[in-house]
Amino acid sequence: MSYPRVRFRAYLLLRSLVAAVCAVLLAVGAVPVASAAAPAPRTPKRCDEWAKLTGNPSKPGTLPVGNETRVKSAWDTYDYVNQRQSMDGLAAPTPDDLLKAGTDPDVWKEGDPRKVYASYNRRQTTSRPYTGTFQDWLNDAYIENAARRTRGEAFHKKVVQDLNLVGPDWLCEVDIDVKDADGKVIRRLYDAVNHKTKEFVEIKSGGAVDDTQVPKDRQVLKDPRFKDYSLRYVFGQEPEASTTTRLRGLSTGAGQHPDGKSRVTAYQHRSTPVVRFTPGPHTKFDPTLNPNPQANSGSRGGLNDMLNQSKPTPESMRQQMERIRQGDPTGQRLRGPGGVDFSTLELRFVGAPVRGEGLDYSFTAEKMPDPDTNPGFGGQEQAQLISDSFFTWLALTPEKFWVNLNPDEPQRVMDAQFGKTDAGRVLLEADLQMKHDFVAAMNPKTELGRQFWDENQLTNGLPCLHGIRNWIEPEPAQVREQDGGIYILDAPLKVNSVPQEFDFDLPGDPCKPTKAQIEHNQKIVEKLIVPAVEKKISQDPAYAELRRVYTSRVAAEWIRLQDANKATDYHTIINSGDVSKWPIRGEKWDFNETWQQYLKSFRDGDYKFEWEAGGQVYVYTMGGVDFSKSPKENVSTQKFTAEHQYLPRSTRTSVQTMTDDAESDDLLLLGGNTRAKPTTGDAGTPPGGGGSDDPPAGGGGGGLPITGDSVPVPVLVCVALALILAGAALTWRSRRRRRIFVS
Incomplete structure (x- = not known):
C-alpha cells in the first residue's frame, strides 16, 4: 500500500516544480521564441467544404479577368452575428465600476457590463492606452473588432458560393511561403488559391487593404514559381482611393501577362453586411422621427x-x-x-x-x-434638425409655415410659435440669405450683373429699378407612393419675383419708372436674376438646411394625410400646437435679431455702385419663404x-x-x-468572447483577423505545463483506479 503514497508525493513534487517555473516565467517575462522554427503551413481545405456548401456544387466558376464591378441588379446583402452591438449604449464606467470589473474580461459573461469595463480596464493599462472617449473605444474597438471575424468570414463564404469557387482545385485558407532577397521566409495567407488556373484570391468585406499584406503580395508575385499567377482582390464595397492607388502600384511592379492583361485586378462583389443581434438593456436608441x-x-x-x-x-x-x-x-x-x-x-x-x-x-x-x-x-446635428423639423411640421398647422422680411411689416415677421423652432429659424435665415444673393447677382462687377444692367431701361440716363418682392416657395415635389410609403424623388424650390412698392424712407434720390419700364425691367429680373438665385438655392451649401427641412416637410405632410384616414402614432402630435419638445438647438436665437440685420441691410443697401453717367445706384429687395403648401406630383x-x-x-x-x-x-x-x-439572429457569444478589443498585430491573413485575446508567452508555457501535469495526474489516477479494481 506504500506505492500510491510514493506516487502521490512525486505528483506533489512535480506540481510544485511547475508552479515554481510558472512563477519565474511570469516574473521575468516572455520566453524567447526568435530561434523557434516557423510553424508548418496549415493544411488547406476545399473551399466548398470550408464554406460548408450543401447540395451538388455546380461547375467551378472563375473570377473576372479585369477590374470589374458586380452588375447592379445583383447587389444584395448578407448577415453576420455580433451580439456586442447590443452594448453600444453602455454608459461610461465610474472608478468604482472599473474597480469591480477588474482586468480579466473572461470571468464575466457576454452582455454583462463588467465584461466591457474589464476589457477597457485592460486596454488602458497597456503601453498604448486608447486616447479617445470610452464611447469611441466601445464602438470602434470593442464592438467593431468583434465584428471583423464574423463579417469577414461571412463575406468570404458568400464569395465562394456566389462565384462557385468549388471543386478540388479551389482551396481556401492557403499559406504561401516565399523568400525575400535576404533569404528570409515570408508567409502569405490567401483566402482562396487555384493552382490549376494560377490564381491567388484575397477577399475583403470592406474597401480597404491590409498594410501588412501588400508587401507580401509583392514578394509572392516576384517569386519565379508564381510568375504566371494572377492576384485577384475581391471587395464587398467600393475600394477607397488609397486602396486603388496601392493596388495600381502593386500591379505596375508585378507586370503583365504575355497577353497584356494585368496580373493584379480588383473585383467589386458589391454586397452590404447586416449585423444580427438581440437588443438588450444597454442598446442605444435615438429619437429620430x-x-x-x-x-x-x-x-x-x-x-x-x-x-x-x-x-x-x-x-x-x-x-x-x-x-x-x-x-x-x-x-x-x-x-x-x-x-x-x-x-x-x-x-x-x-x-x-x-x-x-x-x-x-x-x-x-x-x-x-x-x-x-x-x-x-456633424451627423447628429443634421439628423436632429431633420427630425425636429418633421415634428414641427406636424405639430403646427400649415398656415403658420411662412416668414416675411418686409420693411413695412415689422409686426409680421413670422408666427411666434414657429419662431421657437429650428424649422422657423432656417426659413428666416434662408430668406435673408436669398435677399443678399439676389442683389449680389445684380452686381455690375460680375458678368451677369453687367448684362442685367445693360438690358434695363434707363430713367434720365440712370438705372431706375423698381421695388421688388421675392420669396421662396415649393415647386411640386416628385414622389412615388409605393411599398406602403412615399419616396421623395425630388423636392425643388422656386423663387417668385414681383414688383412691389413700399413706404419705407430710403436714402438717395427717388426715381419714378413708368409702368412700361417696370414691366420691361421685371422681365429682365425674371430672365436673368431669378434663375441664378434658384440654382444657388438648389445647390449651394448655404441653403442645405433649407433643402433639408423642406424634404421633411413633404414627408410630414404625407404622414398628416395618412393619419387623417386612420390614427397613427403621430396622432396626438398633429395640430397640437405644442413644439416644446423640439426647441431651437445650440446658441440662443431670436428672430428679431435677424429682422434687425435685414432692416440694416435694406436701409443701407447691400452695396451701391457708381454709374458711368454719374450718380449712385442703390439696390433694395424684400423677401419671404412660404412653406404653407406642400404640393406633390406622384410619378x-x-x-x-x-x-x-x-x-x-x-x-x-x-x-x-x-x-x-x-x-x-x-x-x-x-x-x-x-x-x-431588431435584426435578431443567432446571437451567441461572438468570436473573441474572451474580451479582446484590439486586432492582432501583423494581421491574420485572408482578411479574417483574430478577435480573441493575445495571451503572453509565459501564460502559454504555464498553461502547457499545467496541461501536462493534469494529463500526468489523470493517467496516474486512471492507473491507480485500474490497479485497485484488479486487486
Missing part, C-alpha cells in the same frame, strides 16, 4: 450606427479617423461616418405609419471622396420603374444598415425604424 422615445426604445438602424460615431467638428472627426486607422491594420473597416457628407443629409423615404408598428425611414447623403484626410462630421409606375428600378431594394436595405445607392455612385442611403425592429 420617433413620436415617443423612451429609455429602452426608439429609432435604430444604419443612420443610428453612423450617428453614434460621428463627431461634431472636422478636427475631432479627423482624430477619430486616425484612431480607427491605427486600430485596423488588417484593412477590414467598412465605410464609417467619416465617409458620409452629413451636410447633404436629407429624408427621402418614410414607410407606412401603422400604429404600434413603427415607421421605416431612409435618408440620403453624399459620399466624402477622401474620408481619411477630409472626413464628414407613374412606368417612370418610377424605368428611372429608379433599384431604389426600393436599396431603401429596404438602408432601414437595416448603410448602403450604397445603386443609382448614383456619389450617394449613400441610411435609415432605420422608429420602434427599432
Whole structure:
C-alpha cells in the first residue's frame, strides 16, 4: 500500500516544480521564441467544404479577368452575428465600476457590463492606452473588432458560393511561403488559391487593404514559381482611393501577362453586411422621427450606427479617423461616418405609419471622396434638425409655415410659435440669405450683373429699378407612393419675383419708372436674376438646411394625410400646437435679431455702385419663404420603374444598415425604424468572447483577423505545463483506479 503514497508525493513534487517555473516565467517575462522554427503551413481545405456548401456544387466558376464591378441588379446583402452591438449604449464606467470589473474580461459573461469595463480596464493599462472617449473605444474597438471575424468570414463564404469557387482545385485558407532577397521566409495567407488556373484570391468585406499584406503580395508575385499567377482582390464595397492607388502600384511592379492583361485586378462583389443581434438593456436608441422615445426604445438602424460615431467638428472627426486607422491594420473597416457628407443629409423615404408598428425611414447623403484626410462630421446635428423639423411640421398647422422680411411689416415677421423652432429659424435665415444673393447677382462687377444692367431701361440716363418682392416657395415635389410609403424623388424650390412698392424712407434720390419700364425691367429680373438665385438655392451649401427641412416637410405632410384616414402614432402630435419638445438647438436665437440685420441691410443697401453717367445706384429687395403648401406630383409606375428600378431594394436595405445607392455612385442611403425592429439572429457569444478589443498585430491573413485575446508567452508555457501535469495526474489516477479494481 506504500506505492500510491510514493506516487502521490512525486505528483506533489512535480506540481510544485511547475508552479515554481510558472512563477519565474511570469516574473521575468516572455520566453524567447526568435530561434523557434516557423510553424508548418496549415493544411488547406476545399473551399466548398470550408464554406460548408450543401447540395451538388455546380461547375467551378472563375473570377473576372479585369477590374470589374458586380452588375447592379445583383447587389444584395448578407448577415453576420455580433451580439456586442447590443452594448453600444453602455454608459461610461465610474472608478468604482472599473474597480469591480477588474482586468480579466473572461470571468464575466457576454452582455454583462463588467465584461466591457474589464476589457477597457485592460486596454488602458497597456503601453498604448486608447486616447479617445470610452464611447469611441466601445464602438470602434470593442464592438467593431468583434465584428471583423464574423463579417469577414461571412463575406468570404458568400464569395465562394456566389462565384462557385468549388471543386478540388479551389482551396481556401492557403499559406504561401516565399523568400525575400535576404533569404528570409515570408508567409502569405490567401483566402482562396487555384493552382490549376494560377490564381491567388484575397477577399475583403470592406474597401480597404491590409498594410501588412501588400508587401507580401509583392514578394509572392516576384517569386519565379508564381510568375504566371494572377492576384485577384475581391471587395464587398467600393475600394477607397488609397486602396486603388496601392493596388495600381502593386500591379505596375508585378507586370503583365504575355497577353497584356494585368496580373493584379480588383473585383467589386458589391454586397452590404447586416449585423444580427438581440437588443438588450444597454442598446442605444435615438429619437429620430420617433413620436415617443423612451429609455429602452426608439429609432435604430444604419443612420443610428453612423450617428453614434460621428463627431461634431472636422478636427475631432479627423482624430477619430486616425484612431480607427491605427486600430485596423488588417484593412477590414467598412465605410464609417467619416465617409458620409452629413451636410447633404436629407429624408427621402418614410414607410407606412401603422400604429404600434413603427415607421421605416431612409435618408440620403453624399459620399466624402477622401474620408481619411477630409472626413464628414456633424451627423447628429443634421439628423436632429431633420427630425425636429418633421415634428414641427406636424405639430403646427400649415398656415403658420411662412416668414416675411418686409420693411413695412415689422409686426409680421413670422408666427411666434414657429419662431421657437429650428424649422422657423432656417426659413428666416434662408430668406435673408436669398435677399443678399439676389442683389449680389445684380452686381455690375460680375458678368451677369453687367448684362442685367445693360438690358434695363434707363430713367434720365440712370438705372431706375423698381421695388421688388421675392420669396421662396415649393415647386411640386416628385414622389412615388409605393411599398406602403412615399419616396421623395425630388423636392425643388422656386423663387417668385414681383414688383412691389413700399413706404419705407430710403436714402438717395427717388426715381419714378413708368409702368412700361417696370414691366420691361421685371422681365429682365425674371430672365436673368431669378434663375441664378434658384440654382444657388438648389445647390449651394448655404441653403442645405433649407433643402433639408423642406424634404421633411413633404414627408410630414404625407404622414398628416395618412393619419387623417386612420390614427397613427403621430396622432396626438398633429395640430397640437405644442413644439416644446423640439426647441431651437445650440446658441440662443431670436428672430428679431435677424429682422434687425435685414432692416440694416435694406436701409443701407447691400452695396451701391457708381454709374458711368454719374450718380449712385442703390439696390433694395424684400423677401419671404412660404412653406404653407406642400404640393406633390406622384410619378407613374412606368417612370418610377424605368428611372429608379433599384431604389426600393436599396431603401429596404438602408432601414437595416448603410448602403450604397445603386443609382448614383456619389450617394449613400441610411435609415432605420422608429420602434427599432431588431435584426435578431443567432446571437451567441461572438468570436473573441474572451474580451479582446484590439486586432492582432501583423494581421491574420485572408482578411479574417483574430478577435480573441493575445495571451503572453509565459501564460502559454504555464498553461502547457499545467496541461501536462493534469494529463500526468489523470493517467496516474486512471492507473491507480485500474490497479485497485484488479486487486
